[in-house]
Amino acid sequence: MSKTHLKADSLAFTLLGAARAVAQVKTGTALPQALAATFAQTGAPPQARGAMQDIAYRTMRRLGRAEALLALLANKPPSPAELHALLCCALALVSDDSTARGDAPYEDFTVVDQAVTACAADLSMAHAKGMVNAVLRRFLREREALLQQALKREEARWNYPRWWTDTLKKSYPGDWEAILRAGNANPPLTLRINVRKTSMDDYLRILTDKGIAASTIGPYAVRLERPIPVTQIPGFEQGLVSVQDAAAQLAAPLLDLRDGMRVLDACAAPGGKTGHILESAEVDLLALDSDPKRLARIEENLQRLQLKASLKTGDAAGSGWWDGQPFDRILADVPCTASGIVRRHPDIRWLRRKEDAARLATVSATILDNLWQMLRPDGKLLFVTCSLWPQESEMQAAAFAARHQAIRLSAPGQLLPTVAAGQDHDGLFYALFQKAPV
Template sequence: MNAPAPTAHASLPLAQLLIHAAAAVQAVRGGQSLTDALERCPGPARPGAQALSFHTLRWMGGAQAVREQLVPKAPPPALDSLLLTALALMWPGSGPPYAEHTLVDQAVVAAKQRGGFVNAVLRRFLRERDALLAGLHGNLVAAFNHPRWWIERLQRDWPDDWQAVLAADQQRAPMTLRVNARRGSVAAYLARLADAGMAATAGPGEQAIVLAQPCPVNQLPGFADGDVSVQDAAAQRAAPLLIGHGLPAGARVLDACAAPGGKTAHLLERAELDVLALDSDPQRLARVHETLARLHLQARTLAADAGNTTAWWDGKPFDAILLDAPCSASGIVRRHPDVRWLRRPSDIDALARTQARLLDTLWPTLRPGGRLLYCTCSVFKAEGLDQIDAFLQRHGDAAVPAEPASPGHLLPLPDNEPDRPPPPSGASADGFFYSLLEKT
């Protein structure tokens, strides 16, 4: 999800957008995903509400800390979320999208009966801002806008890079495309974008293009015809890693957790394969169907739990398996700023157990000499390096092949792919983990 700039949606009164954005923030604080919350927002208000809620969630740690200074007793949830939204949108250094007096006035309108209270709180923030911010010295949550447990885990996992990773999470993610190799080249598609007046550069990877500015997919030349897809450069590493060693035409490949289908499609764009795409959620599996249909590709699909092989496996071993395992999504916080506030420390341990179960269950379905690619969009070692180290200890018939080399952890930083130069824009790819395993 790429949030447009807030100032691009001035057609609706700001007060209305603040109401919808605050409702979305309240939903996230209540444990709901931002995607689900925004789906309930009226269509005309959704782009603006999305942009404002993205901004708020990126800076909510500081906004929450200041609100606690200004109003020690938390107001009702709806009012509290409106205050947090307004405070985050006025946060120094965040690139505030509106003039401060405009935000205060429109927040007062949005508060309706409690407008006087909101006016007093926000104007006090503006008057005492320097002192209030000084009072937050040493508050890691306010400084880095992530939960404390998240920060501490990154400090343990990446003692030299944790601050850079947290800073990267505050940035807008680039919109990266994957050119369909069956229908054209990167050079040809760059020319089509130039003809359409859309600036872009070739990204890291054989089929990647990074747009200078995000745009709705229906504005991309040939998108409806399957000429191009939206997929981050880090996610585009899966298909080349799994099939780069040379799978024969018609090889049996399992995509164990396929939705929404981007990696499934990429595999089929690059080779003639017999792909079985699984997903435990029938609604999410429908997105795989839609993706394949748009790209004119075919795969067998099945709604099933990959970890319950008795329900779906026919006993014939696979030549290759892609396991894009359920994870914390800690590597894609730029695109989903709500993730950091939704996750709990116990979630990481639970997800690691799920990942281990899937690895152990799927390994017997792979033929000797076959390869399994394990990946997560996580920067936590418990879901990456530690997971694979434990797997190798449990399975004596598993090894990490020398070629192609497994990238391991890719942090969402400009130099996260040392074997590939970053695009001229300097945009970095998402955080990911990859490990290729071979059955010996």
């Protein structure tokens, strides 16, 4: 998307940018990368970037419904792809559940007007501005009837691909509806207390003094009642806290760390668990990742926390990076479909395919087998995945234990995504293994 004559503070500019990002997701690009490219191409200022991101994420959470409505409203699929995406963004806004509560981010007719303006401003779809106007105005006139008809489709009712809901029904027959609802919720802003620099009680007092409502949802986890920009989080720049989901905060304690241990954090980026390990004990930590750019993010986080680790670029499925010295503890946060964190990354549901779980489980098994040989006798390996699919979690853990005669220790197993007052976390899986002593 090139720069347009639209004002950067207009909803039309925002809708056009969000639509371009959504269209890129439909071609297989992850939403954060699609947004970054759109920001660069448009020269959008920070406030407009935030608005584009908000609309794009809303659309990903409502895409099933938006596309079902569009199929009812348009005689044929709108083309080009950006036009289809623009209509989906607009329909996601005007059909949002919040509309009924009176707290929608924009007035319905403002969305219609600005969607038409956005369409007219782009040469590739200016011809369709009349159609955009007609489609959206018809939706406003016939909202209830159209929604009732669209929601007969399961993809529209739940906003997930049909194979996704079918897999959840089979895997979690008693919980699948709650899992889907949790995945459609807005994620909380959860902080991890750095016990090297503060305590839970002291930090809660800091938040109270700043007028920031929060609650404790774990030994180190504080959930803010309302998300705020990272730059406004008290003590963040000083390393008092880090942003990390409550479920992810279980990894470091499960490793049973002691000072002086040699620890490997495999597949370490973006480094949340790396920082927590170093906050927990004085260990010799190697953080490994295959992407040097992602390793640079770990370094930035460690500098903020005033902690040190050895960082190395390498493939956890290989051993070219290993010096041959065994590790006391290994954290294996392996690649997966990320099906347990869709509330934070709603584009994942539309990017993944049913066969991805089997493919990624094969990759993860290779990594686990490789890392096991690097663990010292009596050492512990923690297998972590942010997937809900048993093929990537419990089935993987059971097969690994059988292959290596590994001692399986107590760990949470599959955590389902939960949205509740006392618990609010993503869907992660934990399995802890110990190698037999010599």
